[in-house]
Each structure stands twice: as C-alpha cells, then as structure tokens.
Amino acid sequence: MSFWKKNQQANDCTEVSEVIKNxxxxxxxxxxxxxxxxxxxxxxxxxxxxxxGIKATEIAKKDYYM
Amino acid sequence: xxxxxxxDEFYALSQAFSPKQFRLTSSTLTIALxxxxxxxxxVRMELVNHPYNVPEVYVTDPKPLTDYTGKPMxxxxxxxxxxxxxNGWTRICHxxxxxxxxxVYLYQVAVKVRVWLEVYxxxxxxxYPLDRYLTTAEG
Numbered sequence: 001m002s003f004w005k006k007n008q009q010a011n012d013c014t015e016v017s018e019v020i021k022n023x024x025x026x027x028x029x030x031x032x033x034x035x036x037x038x039x040x041x042x043x044x045x046x047x048x049x050x051x052x053g054i055k056a057t058e059i060a061k062k063d064y065y066m
Numbered sequence: 067x068x069x070x071x072x073x074d075e076f077y078a079l080s081q082a083f084s085p086k087q088f089r090l091t092s093s094t095l096t097i098a099l100x101x102x103x104x105x106x107x108x109v110r111m112e113l114v115n116h117p118y119n120v121p122e123v124y125v126t127d128p129k130p131l132t133d134y135t136g137k138p139m140x141x142x143x144x145x146x147x148x149x150x151x152x153n154g155w156t157r158i159c160h161x162x163x164x165x166x167x168x169x170v171y172l173y174q175v176a177v178k179v180r181v182w183l184e185v186y187x188x189x190x191x192x193x194y195p196l197d198r199y200l201t202t203a204e205g
C-alpha cells in the first residue's frame with residue numbers, strides 16, 4: 001500500500017470516529033486537527049502543537065447533550 | 067446578539083472556516099460543512115438570546131438526514147444524538163446546557179457539528195449508533 005493510500009485511510013470517517021472514541025476511552029495518543037482545507041486529520045499528540053489548524057479533539061470531547 | 071459579539075463571532079468563524087462557507091446574522095448562522103468524504107451539508111444555527119442560550123442546530127440539506135436503514139432522523143434519539151426536528155430538518159445535539167456559557171463561540175459549535183457529521187457517516191457505513199463514539203450528557 002502506498003503512503004498516499006495509507007494517509008487517505010487515516011482520514012476516513014471511521015478513523016476519525018475511532019480517534020474520538022479512543023479519546024473518551026482514555027487512549028490519548030492521537031488527536032484531531034481541522035486543517036485549513038477543512039479536513040479532519042489524525043495527528044500524534046506529540047505533534048499537535050506543531051500542526052496548523054483548529055484543535056478539534058478538545059472541542060469534540062465536550063459531552064453531546066440530550 | 068450585540069453588534070460587538072457579532073464581530074467577534076465573525077472573526078472567530080473566519081479563523082476556522084472560509085467566509086464563503088457561512089452567513090451570519092443576529093439570529094442565525096448558516097454554514098456549509100464539507101466532510102472528509104467531500105459530502106457537503108448545510109447547517110443552520112438558530113440564535114435566540116445568543117450567547118446566553120444554547121443554539122438550536124439543524125441540518126437543512128440533505129433534508130432530512132436518514133439513518134443506516136433509510137429512516138428519516140426527525141425524532142429525538144439518545145443513541146443517535148438527535149433532538150426533535152422541524153421543517154423536515156434533522157436537529158442535532160451539541161453542547162449540553164451544563165457546559166454552555168457565553169464564552170462558547172459558534173465556531174466551536176460548528177467544529178462539534180463537523181465531528182458529528184464524520185461520526186454520522188461512520189454510522190451510515192457500519193450501522194453503529196453515534197453514541198458508540200460520542201459521549202452524552204443529560205440536560
């Protein structure tokens with residue numbers, strides 16, 4: 001599998017959803033950034049501060065109300 | 067919404083989204099959100115006594131959203147993170163009343179909606195309800 005292909009899969013909606021689920025489950029190794037193209041990308045937590053974009057994980061982790 | 071707050075909201079939205087994507091008035095925010103799959107959704111936020119009340123958030127296009135089985139999502143559903151819709155629009159859950167305060171900006175709501183939409187698309191693929199991925203607060 002090419003790097004490009006792997007990268008595309010990392011941004012698939014299922015992967016994005018799993019990042020959020022993992023965050024709630026206490027596995028904080030990967031976070032979400034909404035980049036300038038509006039795409040949600042998964043980024044290792046150690047690199048989050050060096051990536052431009054909106055840090056979506058903290059916002060998304062706030063409970064969704066009913 | 068005061069004129070000053072509107073300016074602040076517009077500025078904050080412009081940092082996160084292209085100004086071509088949204089239209090802000092004193093009572094509504096309409097924003098087009100594109101998911102990673104390149105699908106585009108139109109979202110309407112109704113702002114009553116903003117920023118003191120939690121905005122009502124509807125997906126107005128597609129109208130209505132449908133679930134994995136093809137059923138319109140117009141009813142309140144705990145596992146799907148929806149509230150009762152109107153005008154054929156799906157109403158989605160976002161900030162809880164206990165978490166809402168005037169310091170929350172609409173761009174933050176839009177980011178939560180953006181995440182909701184990714185999880186919704188996962189639901190369409192897998193059939194899992196949204197609460198598999200998103201936590202819920204009551205009230």
